[in-house]
Amino acid sequence: MRRHVSLYGLTVSLPLLIWQLLFFVFPLVFLIALSFWTVRNFRMQPDFDTVNWITMYGRGIFWQAYATTLALATMAAVLTSIFAFPCAYAIAFKLPERAQRWAIMLMVIPFFTSYLVRIYSWQVFLSDAGIINVMLGWIGLGPYGLLNTPGATLLGYVTLALPLVVLLQLFSLIFIDRTLVEAAHNMRCGRLRTVFEVIVPSARVGLVIAGLFAFILSFGDFVSPIYLGGGDPTTLSILITDTTKSGQQWPRAAVIALTMIVTLMIVAFLSIRFAYRGRK
């Protein structure tokens, strides 16, 4: 059936359309154009030259950084989802309604503080003379090099994404039809089996979307790889800053940024397709 566009519908959707045009489509078009500009003597010049694409895609460090970023973001999405699930499950199924509201509020609180400050505070825990190594020293262990490692970068990614992932998983779990769980129990299905065969499939869309957000946040993050990973190994976000430090090479940075956007769009498309697979 063909739908008619009403004035009311148009009025309501117009701000979103304008917003998307102004802050997504136009900048994206400019970014694409910028990737074909050239730089001469520190000055960008409008042009249509594929040199930036050829140069960046021809460099080993670009693909190395790409693989590193992809791997770290995937690990962050998986780890964050695994850490978040027991928490979201407990809030959704074990807590009374009043306690659920408190738990949701506690999950929102991390968003009130600066991510940068939270990452810097991890340095106090992870450094060689930090809290963790001091405590390990009490039982005769360490010190271990925890800071400036890929593991520390992952910890930063989890710090960034965990509250959001818990919330998204929670909203997905809360709306699961409880009669399905009761039916599983009535049919002598064990608790763990109920989780994996009833709850997880029922909440699949929400769980996948939550993991996708963890991936998106981690893939583009600059703060954790720099301040917890010590800039080593190089991620795509670090490579962007490196590129701009070289004689105003913003067009090459645009190539990296566009590659990141395309990657995120592909991952988002595949994730959503997986999430809704088999649904009508």
Add this chain to the structure above:
Amino acid sequence: MTLINGGSPGLSRRAALALGAAALATPMLSRRAFAAPTELTMLAWYGHAEPDIVAEFEAERNVKFVPKYYTGGDNMLGLISQSPPGTFDVILSDAEYVQQLNSAGYIEALDPADYPFDEFFPEFQHFPGHWDGDTLYSVITRFGFLGVAYNTDALTEAQASTYDVFWDPALKGKVGHFDWHLPNLGQISLLNGNASPYDIDPTAWDAVKEKTMTLRPQVGGFFDYGGTFSSLNNGQMLAFAGIGDWITGTLERNGAKVRSVIPEQGGLQFTESFSIGKGSSKAELAKEWIQYVTSAKGQAKSAQMAAYPCIVPSQKGWEVLNAENPAEAKRQGMVEGPGSAIDLIRSGRIKYRQLLVQQSLEEWNDFWSDYKGA
């Protein structure tokens, strides 16, 4: 209560008029006190428009600085190129970027007679890169040296007095880099014995690359401005390449056990200088600021900047600093005589950090990215 000429009690009409006129005229008598301050925009590294440096000038001239801080010369050029002419009244730049600013037409020519060059050490009276022939474009205000920064608990000054210390097995994973190719690779170039570290032929450049790559297993991280401070402060990095007293001096003042030394292979020198932005509508005021900050009093203040200390090129400035804060003058080597900052320059141990002569900046930066990813 007495009524005089039917006026208000105790106040004649004439007195009331006089009082009213005086009240109305008061703001006119002290217009400066009531006038809104003139805004002067400054593009600079962090700290240059903070109260410890500009408060006195602001109060004297009824000026309010509006700073825009950058981190690095490329960032500065980017900000200028993306802004309309006249956006920035005063621009602070490292020497190697002054020529870029000039060739792009971003800065005004200056009259050398306006500035106290006669109070400067001779080495800074005609500083290379700030002049185009006999035309002056920028006035040097501060400089500093880059060498080996080290944790004083982990290394002695004698141990840190060579760039070879970065390869010490005891420092594996504890060597940090300030994440900018120019100072780091310049230092390796010095270690390789290049008298002009930034003017090297392809063979020497290959040797620099090869030597640098051997350092990679020792490196614990590549840090920006904030990361450099914290990793030195918390002892995570025990030796640092690409920086000097401008970082360790600030930390040392706050009690951290770090210091910088100029190694036997020599050090690099960076400079900071002020220019007047092209198209500035407040060029006269900008000129007065540069005069203030290059005066003996301004120089002493600048040397002790809270954000990061630096050496100043004014001999008179050294005298004022020695009178005001002899300990800081001594710490920074601003006491004339053997071992002073100027003595280091005159003995040939210091080379200017500059743009590359035989390679492109891009070539060095691309190698730097490869090195980081190795």
